[in-house]
Amino acid sequence: MGGRLSRTLAVAANTFRETVRERVLYNLVFFAILLTVAGLLLGQLSVRQDEKILKDIGLAAMDLFGTLIAVFIGTGLVSKEIERRSLYPLLAKPLSRGEFYLGKFAGLAFTLLVNLGAMLLGLLLTLLLTGRRPDPVLLGAVFPILLGLLLTVAFAMLFSSLTSATLAAVLTVSVVVVGRFADVIRGMRDVAPGVPPALVNALFAIVPNFSNFDFKSKVAYGDAVPAAVLGWTMLYAAAWIVVVLGLGLAAFRARDFK
Amino acid sequence: MTWRLALLLLAAASLVPASQARIDQHTGTFRAQEEVLYLWSGEHVRRLVPGFESLAADIYWLRTVQYFGGQRLFVSGKRFELLRPLIDITTTLDPRLEIAYRYGAIFLSEPPPLGAGRPREGVAVLERGVAALPESWRLRQDLGFFHVLFLKDPQTASRILIEASQIPGAAFWLRTMAADVLAKGGDRASARLMWQRMFEQSEEGIIRENARVRLSILDSLDARDALAAAVAESARRHGHWPARLDKLAAEGLWRRPLADAAGYPFGYDPSTGRVFITDQSPMWRPD
Numbered sequence: 001m002g003g004r005l006s007r008t009l010a011v012a013a014n015t016f017r018e019t020v021r022e023r024v025l026y027n028l029v030f031f032a033i034l035l036t037v038a039g040l041l042l043g044q045l046s047v048r049q050d051e052k053i054l055k056d057i058g059l060a061a062m063d064l065f066g067t068l069i070a071v072f073i074g075t076g077l078v079s080k081e082i083e084r085r086s087l088y089p090l091l092a093k094p095l096s097r098g099e100f101y102l103g104k105f106a107g108l109a110f111t112l113l114v115n116l117g118a119m120l121l122g123l124l125l126t127l128l129l130t131g132r133r134p135d136p137v138l139l140g141a142v143f144p145i146l147l148g149l150l151l152t153v154a155f156a157m158l159f160s161s162l163t164s165a166t167l168a169a170v171l172t173v174s175v176v177v178v179g180r181f182a183d184v185i186r187g188m189r190d191v192a193p194g195v196p197p198a199l200v201n202a203l204f205a206i207v208p209n210f211s212n213f214d215f216k217s218k219v220a221y222g223d224a225v226p227a228a229v230l231g232w233t234m235l236y237a238a239a240w241i242v243v244v245l246g247l248g249l250a251a252f253r254a255r256d257f258k
Numbered sequence: 259m260t261w262r263l264a265l266l267l268l269a270a271a272s273l274v275p276a277s278q279a280r281i282d283q284h285t286g287t288f289r290a291q292e293e294v295l296y297l298w299s300g301e302h303v304r305r306l307v308p309g310f311e312s313l314a315a316d317i318y319w320l321r322t323v324q325y326f327g328g329q330r331l332f333v334s335g336k337r338f339e340l341l342r343p344l345i346d347i348t349t350t351l352d353p354r355l356e357i358a359y360r361y362g363a364i365f366l367s368e369p370p371p372l373g374a375g376r377p378r379e380g381v382a383v384l385e386r387g388v389a390a391l392p393e394s395w396r397l398r399q400d401l402g403f404f405h406v407l408f409l410k411d412p413q414t415a416s417r418i419l420i421e422a423s424q425i426p427g428a429a430f431w432l433r434t435m436a437a438d439v440l441a442k443g444g445d446r447a448s449a450r451l452m453w454q455r456m457f458e459q460s461e462e463g464i465i466r467e468n469a470r471v472r473l474s475i476l477d478s479l480d481a482r483d484a485l486a487a488a489v490a491e492s493a494r495r496h497g498h499w500p501a502r503l504d505k506l507a508a509e510g511l512w513r514r515p516l517a518d519a520a521g522y523p524f525g526y527d528p529s530t531g532r533v534f535i536t537d538q539s540p541m542w543r544p545d
Contacts, residue, residue, distance in 0.1 A: 045320050045323060045324070047323055047357055047361060047463050047464060047465070048357065048461045048463055049316070049319060049355070049357060052316070052355075053316040053319075053320075056312045056313045056315075056316050057313065057316070060310050060312070060313040063309060063310070064310075177308070180308035180309045181305075181308055184305075210309065211308065211309065214309050216309075216312055216313075217311065217312040217352065217354070220312055221354055
């Protein structure tokens, strides 16, 4: 058990190092410039809405940059190893496909955590430097963003286990976009009453509802996200991640690399 | 080779602002805002940016401020046609952006050249805000004020002000003001009190500045009326209208400047004794 965990962590650490080497964290520089410019200009332009807009920009950038990293690095995690044939020597070692797959997931998850943490710190610092209170309720939006990103990575890895990196990226983006429109599926009953409710319910159930992870507008106004809501959101994310990771792992295990 | 490349880059970069200036010359600096008409519904915009509605609202808010400021400063024959759609899109994307309702309502209602001169639309924006933020007593208070100040409807205003006073945390004076508005039908004293409240409640910026101008206009109207009374007193003493306003000082009937709050001299018609604020003055408003 301990050996299995340490092997998984070794893959995770290696994946983290790899993403850093691929200059993924360079997006932080852009984030810092964005916040600095916004902090300097908004006071003049926004009729006293600079704090709210600064928070909106910071949180939206965390979500957007995080999603881009999750999709484009996530889809390459498995497929690149296959294309470069670096997977074969790895699997020849005493390392199971499950340990490899979960290690890759954990490594990118850690990269995203570091990225989000740095961005949150940057946002709090900008608020502080522009004379605003660094609001801890922001965490109520950042944590669900992280959950959404982890689910995105799980999808990216699932698709990249089944197909090429490019197609996997397209499919992952599609799932994320459709997931953000999940409420439209739920509202289908109102606009198309002829559609059988069972079909609507089934569609709604099989699409991950990414809007569940969106509390940005709420916290931008200083409203805390209730702990119970965060708890249920975490459970929702965990359930989806387990299902998607499980499917991805099954696909990866079933794949013939000969 | 490197310096040649640098020179080429510099030359190319300098062409960007130059060509932009030429394009603007042909198409107008503010044409970009007109694109917003293609996105006529906030709901459509909202559907385009799932998860980023708040940020989109901020962008539209900044465009609203820019558009309004740009029109006020640079456009002759200002009509502010895009102000309402911009406010609607902004508040659909972020229904909690209280400042957008207040800003939109004021500048839609104010007569030209300060605003669009469409007070019914201003009131409609506030009604939308009140529906979106039922716990905001300030928005409801503004709705009541606007019914008096722009629609001259003290009955409705009084009812709305009473509703505002019942919201938890509402200012204590709202109930008294509701009674005053009903009793006096929205006279100048009530209007002064309302603009004074709006001035006190706004932070430094364009909304506060508008309230300050409004208070100065009321000061000017008070001064005009006092001057007209002095003219009438002089006519009573001498049996004819004074030939010029400065005669009043010699008679000891007027000791203040003969100008409105913006420093523009009052107009005077010696054949009728009418004193008025000249239409060149920023204090002038149509009757």
